[in-house]
Amino acid sequence: MADLSPSGTPDSGRAPARRLAALLLGAGIMHFVIPKQFDSIVPPRLPGRARSYTYWSGVAEIGVGTALLVPRTRRLGGRLAAVLFVAVFPANVQLVVDSLRNPRTPRLLTAVSILRLPLQLPMITQALTVGRSNPQR
Structure with a gap:
C-alpha cells in the first residue's frame, strides 16, 4: 500500500524518510549518551582517537536524520543516509x-x-x- 500525503496523494518518500530519520536521530543521540559502546566498534586501523569517530558519526547521523524530516532536503537526506550506511x-x-x-x-x-x-x-x-x-x- 502506498503512503499517502495529507491531501490523499501518493507520497513515496515521507513515511520511509520518517522511519530512517527516527533510526538515525536515535542512533546519533546514543553516540553522545553511551559513547564507549560506539568507541569499542571503531575499527582499530583507523588513525586518531575512537571517540572522535564516535562523536563525528553521531553528528552525521543527527544531521542526516534532520535532513530527512525537512521536505526541501529529504532527497539529499536520502542520498546522504545511503552514504552514511555504507560508511x-x-x-x-x-x-x-x-x-x-x-x-x-x-x-x-x-x-x-x-x-x-x-x-x-x-x-x-x-x-x-x-x-x-x-x-x-
Missing part, C-alpha cells in the same frame, strides 16, 4: 569480529551483530528510494 558498515563488521573473538560476549549480542549486517542492504536501498522520491511541501 559505518566497517564498524558493524568490527562489532561482529569482536563478538566472535570474545568468548564472554553474550550469544544474543553476537547473533544480533551478525544478523544486523545483511540488514544494511535494505536500509541502503530504502535510503536511495527516499533520495529519488518527490518531496511533498
